Amino acid sequence: MLFTNITILRYICLGKIIVMAKVKKAFFCNNCGYESPKWLGQCPSCGQWNTMVEEVISRGEGPSSKSYAAPGINAKPQKLSEIEASGNEERISFGSLGELDRVLGGGMVKGSLVLVGGEPGIGKSTLSLQIPLSNPNLKTLYVSGEESARQIKMRAERLGGIHDGCYILPETSLDNIIDQAKAIKPELIIIDSIQTIFSTAVESSAGSVSQVKECAVSLLRFAKETNTPVIIIGHITKDGTIAGPKVLEHIVDVVLQFEGDTRHSFRILRSIKNRFGASAELAVYEMTGTGLREVLNPSEMFISTHEETLSGSAVAAMLDGTRPFLIEVQALVSTAAYGTPQRSATGFDVRRLNMLLAVLEKRVGFKIGAKDVFLNIAGGIKVADPACDLAIIMSILSSNFDVAISQKYTFAAEVGLSGEIRPVSQIERRIAEAEKLGFERIYISSYSQKEEKQHKKIKVIRASSIPQIVRDIFQED
Numbered sequence: 001m002l003f004t005n006i007t008i009l010r011y012i013c014l015g016k017i018i019v020m021a022k023v024k025k026a027f028f029c030n031n032c033g034y035e036s037p038k039w040l041g042q043c044p045s046c047g048q049w050n051t052m053v054e055e056v057i058s059r060g061e062g063p064s065s066k067s068y069a070a071p072g073i074n075a076k077p078q079k080l081s082e083i084e085a086s087g088n089e090e091r092i093s094f095g096s097l098g099e100l101d102r103v104l105g106g107g108m109v110k111g112s113l114v115l116v117g118g119e120p121g122i123g124k125s126t127l128s129l130q131i132p133l134s135n136p137n138l139k140t141l142y143v144s145g146e147e148s149a150r151q152i153k154m155r156a157e158r159l160g161g162i163h164d165g166c167y168i169l170p171e172t173s174l175d176n177i178i179d180q181a182k183a184i185k186p187e188l189i190i191i192d193s194i195q196t197i198f199s200t201a202v203e204s205s206a207g208s209v210s211q212v213k214e215c216a217v218s219l220l221r222f223a224k225e226t227n228t229p230v231i232i233i234g235h236i237t238k239d240g241t242i243a244g245p246k247v248l249e250h251i252v253d254v255v256l257q258f259e260g261d262t263r264h265s266f267r268i269l270r271s272i273k274n275r276f277g278a279s280a281e282l283a284v285y286e287m288t289g290t291g292l293r294e295v296l297n298p299s300e301m302f303i304s305t306h307e308e309t310l311s312g313s314a315v316a317a318m319l320d321g322t323r324p325f326l327i328e329v330q331a332l333v334s335t336a337a338y339g340t341p342q343r344s345a346t347g348f349d350v351r352r353l354n355m356l357l358a359v360l361e362k363r364v365g366f367k368i369g370a371k372d373v374f375l376n377i378a379g380g381i382k383v384a385d386p387a388c389d390l391a392i393i394m395s396i397l398s399s400n401f402d403v404a405i406s407q408k409y410t411f412a413a414e415v416g417l418s419g420e421i422r423p424v425s426q427i428e429r430r431i432a433e434a435e436k437l438g439f440e441r442i443y444i445s446s447y448s449q450k451e452e453k454q455h456k457k458i459k460v461i462r463a464s465s466i467p468q469i470v471r472d473i474f475q476e477d
Contacts, residue, residue: 105277118258145196
């Protein structure tokens with residue numbers, strides 16, 4: 001029998017009735033996970049355009065309410081004053097990976113869910129495998145949905161550490177992963193990566209919005225119920241955001257972003273979200289043949305090591321998060337070979353570079369509008385601290401005049417549209433970092449707050465305008 005507009009078809013075969021459910025589809029927002037029965041150009045939840053994707057769902061065997069329930073669903077309301085708190089969360093220290101401990105706020109909190117994202121080849125899998133290899137006493141379950149056990153073994157041998165405390169599980173089924181975790185009872189679980197894991201409660205393919213959300217929520221529930229910390233690796237999109245719904249970053253407790261240029265050896269692990277510590281910490285690593293090496297003093301790696309003083313180079317005392325370090329800014333100014341001058345910046349926002357060049361042209365009176373300007377941040381890192389403005393302008397003027405700036409001078413100030421030198425935050429920490437590295441002068445804004453202590457090894461020079469610094473540096477002879 002055939003009926004129109006029905007969702008269940010019955011076939012009588014060998015005396016048995018077979019019920020076939022019609023496959024249903026829905027549209028999900030890639031950004032926030034909003035679900036809609038039809039396609040929409042703009043997501044009504046987050047307002048983003050062209051983010052709705054179609055996925056197969058199962059209403060009959062869909063995600064159970066238990067899967068999405070938060071831990072302690074049967075708990076009763078308590079008064080805030082009656083809740084017992086231990087004060088400090090119990091944390092797991094990674095021993096030799098001290099920089100990772102610092103970024104996490106003093107170690108990894110038990111029962112927490114940590115998301116690590118980054119570009120392909122940046123070192124996410126290397127770092128996640130170094131964690132169990134560097135801690136033999138930490139019972140770890142390493143789940144890989146991308147590599148075989150043999151491949152992981154070869155990488156572990158290259159990293160130089162193999163022990164029996166690390167269990168390898170090449171698996172993509174979430175149900176099997178949780179079953180094995182319950183049997184082994186590890187102290188730490190690492191999932192590489194969340195986009196390759198799938199749950200049978202959702203019929204869509206692995207990596208889809210619904211699968212990523214379902215797997216993340218299930219892992220969060222397992223982590224909270226068993227008090228087992230879980231680290232999940234996430235892929236990123238071409239826009240640099242973590243693949244999957246934006247709700248994934250809301251579910252987890254900590255979000256760490258791995259940044260850097262794969263053509264350079266330096267990597268930055270940045271804390272974007274941290275429910276158990278500061279969300280502005282970062283750690284610097286160097287990729288070597290035996291894995292990632294911690295850079296305890298990044299300033300010595302990012303400033304110039306050549307002996308000869310060259311024009312077009314200046315040192316900026318920047319602050320990324322709460323960590324101060326010094327970087328070298330390199331500029332090249334030359335006569336434009338074609339009609340339109342070129343503006344190029346590596347590691348710095350080219351739009352802000354154009355703004356600084358306009359300030360030099362309009363407010364200060366240096367005619368460089370018809371010249372090519374190329375800017376490079378040494379070390380292959382990207383900077384966004386406004387305190388680099390003054391160092392960038394001085395490197396451009398140094399290249400334009402072809403007069404070198406002493407390698408013992410550093411700069412820490414923002415430049416406004418009126419050409420004034422504006423103060424920056426935490427100037428005391430920047431001065432202390434420059435003094436520790438042996439710098440003789442640091443140029444800051446005259447409107448900056450007074451230093452808390454006197455500095456004997458470095459001279460702090462306050463200025464209110466660019467011409468004042470130009471006269472002090474380029475005409476001091």
